[in-house]
Amino acid sequence: MTNVKVLYVEDELFLGKIVRESLECRGFEVIMEDDGAKVLDLFKKTNPDICVLDVMLPNKDGFAIADEIRELNEDVPIIFLTAKTQTEDVVKGFTLGGNDYIRKPFSMEELIVRIQNLLRNKSEGTTKISGGATAIGKYTFHLNRQVLAGEKEERKLSYRESELLKLLYENRDKIIDRKDILNLLWGNDSFFNSRNLDVYITKLRSYLKEDTSLEIITIKGIGYRFVTG
Amino acid sequence: MTNVKVLYVEDELFLGKIVRESLECRGFEVIMEDDGAKVLDLFKKTNPDICVLDVMLPNKDGFAIADEIRELNEDVPIIFLTAKTQTEDVVKGFTLGGNDYIRKPFSMEELIVRIQNLLRNKSEGTTKISGGATAIGKYTFHLNRQVLAGEKEERKLSYRESELLKLLYENRDKIIDRKDILNLLWGNDSFFNSRNLDVYITKLRSYLKEDTSLEIITIKGIGYRFVTG
DNA sequence: GGCCATTAACCTTTATTAACCTAAAAGAAA
DNA sequence: TTTCTTTTAGGTTAATAAAGGTTAATGGCC
Numbered sequence: 001m002t003n004v005k006v007l008y009v010e011d012e013l014f015l016g017k018i019v020r021e022s023l024e025c026r027g028f029e030v031i032m033e034d035d036g037a038k039v040l041d042l043f044k045k046t047n048p049d050i051c052v053l054d055v056m057l058p059n060k061d062g063f064a065i066a067d068e069i070r071e072l073n074e075d076v077p078i079i080f081l082t083a084k085t086q087t088e089d090v091v092k093g094f095t096l097g098g099n100d101y102i103r104k105p106f107s108m109e110e111l112i113v114r115i116q117n118l119l120r121n122k123s124e125g126t127t128k129i130s131g132g133a134t135a136i137g138k139y140t141f142h143l144n145r146q147v148l149a150g151e152k153e154e155r156k157l158s159y160r161e162s163e164l165l166k167l168l169y170e171n172r173d174k175i176i177d178r179k180d181i182l183n184l185l186w187g188n189d190s191f192f193n194s195r196n197l198d199v200y201i202t203k204l205r206s207y208l209k210e211d212t213s214l215e216i217i218t219i220k221g222i223g224y225r226f227v228t229g
Numbered sequence: 230m231t232n233v234k235v236l237y238v239e240d241e242l243f244l245g246k247i248v249r250e251s252l253e254c255r256g257f258e259v260i261m262e263d264d265g266a267k268v269l270d271l272f273k274k275t276n277p278d279i280c281v282l283d284v285m286l287p288n289k290d291g292f293a294i295a296d297e298i299r300e301l302n303e304d305v306p307i308i309f310l311t312a313k314t315q316t317e318d319v320v321k322g323f324t325l326g327g328n329d330y331i332r333k334p335f336s337m338e339e340l341i342v343r344i345q346n347l348l349r350n351k352s353e354g355t356t357k358i359s360g361g362a363t364a365i366g367k368y369t370f371h372l373n374r375q376v377l378a379g380e381k382e383e384r385k386l387s388y389r390e391s392e393l394l395k396l397l398y399e400n401r402d403k404i405i406d407r408k409d410i411l412n413l414l415w416g417n418d419s420f421f422n423s424r425n426l427d428v429y430i431t432k433l434r435s436y437l438k439e440d441t442s443l444e445i446i447t448i449k450g451i452g453y454r455f456v457t458g
Numbered sequence: 459g460g461c462c463a464t465t466a467a468c469c470t471t472t473a474t475t476a477a478c479c480t481a482a483a484a485g486a487a488a
Numbered sequence: 489t490t491t492c493t494t495t496t497a498g499g500t501t502a503a504t505a506a507a508g509g510t511t512a513a514t515g516g517c518c
Contacts, residue, residue: 063246070254101247117406144402144456146446158472159448178498196474198498205499220482220497387462407508425464427508434509449472449507 003029003183004119007048009039009065010081011057022108027183028115036060040068050115054081077118081106116187136169137211137228150210160185161207164200168216168226178223232258233348236277238268238294239310240286251337257344265289269297279344283310308343310335345399365398366440366457379439389414390436393429397445397455407452 006023010016011034020030031046033039036057043051051069053062066078079100100114134141140149146162148155157165163185167176182197201216201224208214213229235252239245240263249259260275262268265286272280280298282291295307310331331340363370369378375391377384386394392414396405411426430445430453437443442458 063250066250074254120404144446144454145444159451160473195476195498198500199474201498202500218498389463424466424508428464428510430508431510447471447508 003027004050004115005029005031005046005048006115007031007033007039007043007046007051009033009036009051009053009057009062011035011054019108019111023112026112026187027179036062036065039065040072043069043072048076050077050079050118052079052081052111052115056082079111079114079118112187134169136165137208137214139208139211139214141165141169148207152210155207157207160200161203164197165204168204168224169228172226172228175219175225176223181223232256233279233344234258234260234275234277235344236260236262236268236272236275236280238262238265238281238286238291239283240264241283248337248340252341252344255341265291265294268294269301272298272301277305279348280305280307281310281340281344282307285311306344306348308340363398365394366437366443368437368440368443370394370398377436381439384436386436389429390432393426394433397433397453398457401455401457404448404454405452410452 004027006028008016008020008023008030010019010032013034016032016034020032023030031042031048033042034057036059039053039060051066053065055062057065062080066080069076069078077100079102081102081104100118102110102114134143136148138151141147142149143162143166146157146159148157148165164181167181167184178197186196205216208216211229215227217225217227219225233256235257237245237249237252237259239248239261242263245261245263249261252259260271260277262271263286265288268282268289280295282294284291286294291309291311295309298305298307308331331343363372365377367380370376371378372391372395375386375388377386377394393410396410396413407426415425434445437445444456446454446456448454
């Protein structure tokens with residue numbers, strides 16, 4: 001599992017440094033640039049998963065850059081950082097069309113939430129499990145409905161349970177890093193929510209115990225492997 | 230299907246840029262103009278599929294422009310962007326006959342949805358049955374009449390119920406952010422009206438319970454997903 | 459008065475944190 | 489090398505906090 005690559009274009013170096021560090025400490029790979037004219041080349045070279053563009057840049061503004069990027073790639077999500085001007089009304093949190101706007105000053109939390117939103121909605125279509133039903137051992141897993149149906153009973157899963165099961169299933173028979181799971185489901189792998197994952201693993205094990213051929217194996221110090229028989 | 234051409238008349242350049250960017254990224258071709266006096270010529274030249282007119286323009290206001298356009302073309306849909314101070318009465322007179330209006334500040338999502346609606350009313354799409362009616366599971370939803378017809382009974386929906394259902398349906402099988410819903414329907418996502426949404430979700434769930442294949446799934450901490458079977 | 463939107467009150471579910479327990483490696487002493 | 493500790497990662501369960509669900513009451517507006 002590779003890290004999510006963020007192309008971040010910002011000319012305020014001090015702000016840029018803070019943002020970059022915060023993103024990196026949450027497991028993002030950050031490619032930074034302060035010169036608007038160089039962004040397109042960098043985009044081609046690095047092929048990022050998401051772009052964060054300051055609108056106010058010395059040479060070429062964020063919108064112009066976005067236009068260029070869109071010519072190369074129609075899907076990559078773009079977040080614009082806009083100065084607080086008269087646009088207050090307009091730029092009110094809408095997250096559609098693969099673009100998003102954040103008004104400066106913004107909090108790191110906000111930026112991270114938006115990034116995750118855009119990535120989530122994008123991967124919606126490309127996920128390996130179809131929106132319909134997937135057979136997992138004796139069970140049938142309806143991802144969209146968040147339902148795990150055994151032979152006798154159906155269980156409604158919460159979003160986290162459902163996403164974790166999906167992740168395990170998509171990577172079945174492979175070792176998945178604990179860190180990667182934490183980054184994907186919780187957005188970071190800090191000490192605090194790391195016990196959270198254990199709790200959900202326990203839950204899933206208990207939900208899946210009707211079929212003994214299904215097992216979530218712990219690889220101590222590394223992660224898990226979901227074996228499906 | 231070639232691109233949909235949108236003629237967009239706006240004098241606030243910064244807003245215009247954002248809107249244009251968002252529309253283009255959704256695959257629309259945007260023809261922009263900031264001078265009301267030049268619009269009619271531009272219309273003749275480009276023959277757009279839909280017009281979006283700011284009402285407050287320096288030389289000629291949006292309504293006057295619309296009159297001129299209507300002399301040339303009776304069918305092209307026109308969306309007015311009106312300032313929030315505008316009285317509803319004034320605007321309402323213009324909303325008949327393929328016209329619509331959106332009050333500023335508006336969200337891009339709202340604009341896009343309106344554009345799509347107006348275009349769909351002209352050429353019937355796959356999900357539209359006829360005359361603005363949409364099949365949702367066993368139900369038929371008459372958007373412009375705000376009526377949800379089940380197999381046995383018909384229910385009149387209120388404006389909010391209707392708008393929420395529309396939003397859910399148009400984004401079915403995708404996760405919609407709670408925040409986005411609040412911003413679209415209530416204009417903000419403050420703590421206060423946030424419980425309001427829950428109430429309407431409950432109402433819709435109850436209205437839709439005749440068809441068990443329809444489900445509004447909660448994604449706790451994020452939003453909802455409307456699955457339609 | 460009737461219709462809606464909103465607010466309030468109270469309840470349920472889900473996520474997170476905490477506390478305590480167990481198993482696996484890694485070291486040290488025999 | 490064996491065996492006995494020590495350390496560390498993870499497992500389990502319960503408690504707490506947060507988010508949302510439901511229903512009823514309130515209040516505004518034709």
